[in-house]
Amino acid sequence: METFSRLSSLLLQALETREPTVDLLDSFIDHWRSVTTCYIQTSDDSCPVSQTDIPWRLRQMLDILVYEETQQAVEDTGPCLEYLLQHKLLETLCMLGKAQYPPGMFQQVLLFFNKLLTRMQKPLLELIRVYRPVQRLINLCALPGCHVEKEEVQFLLAVCSRVKQDPHTLRCVLELLEQPAGLNQSQHSTQASNQCTDPPCSHSQTSATSPVQSEYSATSPGQSESSATSPGQSESSATSPGQSESCVSGAALTDGGLLWALLQLTKSQRASVRQKASEGLLLLA
Structure with a gap:
């Protein structure tokens, strides 16, 4: 009986023990800075991207974005996605992929965009800071x-x-x-x-809406009726x-x-x- 009580006590302690809270945004920014640091510290231009931690960092960033989305309503924009949009990370990745530096970077960028579009539930292609880089990346595909x-x-x-x-x-x-x-x-x-x-x-937005969240919104109240169109209004x-x-x-x-x-x-x-x-x-x- 005493052994059973000890076991119960240990299990209870395990349930009550909580992991320290991890700030997703700090972690997301840290991974991105590590990606950019690779370009600063790498001196060997021929070193393939597979021999750096860039692929792993990009996977971690994607996992954070997906996890963040599951913790909130689909129409909300989390701080990590907001950071990605505000700082134009997707456009930067496109430029790095186009430069093929380090060698194999274009492949990693394609993988990142592919998983971003397939794993995220938000209609990201509505956002100019998403569909512009997507367009540029499309134009780099199927080239000789x-x-x-x-x-x-x-x-x-x-x-x-x-x-x-x-x-x-x-x-x-x-x-x-x-x-x-x-x-x-x-x-x-x-x-x-x-x-x-x-x-x-x-979606209607208030004046307190963040700049990134406003990208999901319709035209502002001050715009004319001719320009303020919604999916059901603007010529279908x-x-x-x-x-x-x-x-x-x-x-x-x-x-x-x-x-x-x-x-x-x-x-x-x-x-x-x-x-x-x-x-x-x-x-x-």
Whole structure:
């Protein structure tokens, strides 16, 4: 009986023992600073990224973002996501990936964006500080001489899946693809840019809303009715089949971009890459 009492006491103590609270934002910032520190301290330009702790740091940052989201309402923006958006971390990652420094960094950036879009529940493609870097990364895919088709097609498929979930983001994703062939097309592209700059979410915000959270909001009360549009108001907000079809057909004529990259990858020598590229095209159909 005495042994049983001791065991019960130990179990009770174990339940009452709490881990020290970890500040997610501090941890997130620390991981990001460690990534940037690698560039400052590394002197060997030929050292591949796999021999640094950058991949691990990026995975930790992603895990923190996903965990933070599970602890709050979907419409809320946590401090870690807010930091990522305010400090333009995604744009910085795009530049590092494009520079391919250290070697293999482009692959790590593709993986990060892929998992960010697939694991996060928030409609991130509505945010200009997300869809702009996504556009830039898309334009780096399927280029001659690149040997990361697997990661490229996984990233592109993730983008297509999110567009399928939130059809109104299609115009934002294809914005850079609508290059003008004439004056009318140029004006149309400018209008599409303006529509994408104002995220289509219709959540009302107070004046105390943070700058990042306001990216989810509709246009401000001071704006004119002609510019203050919501998904259900702005000419079906690019969700109507006619508009989406127009965007897709126009974008398909341009080198670079989502459709072009997917079409290029359907010609890959790897069957798995061809299959995923075809799946992406079907999601946009």
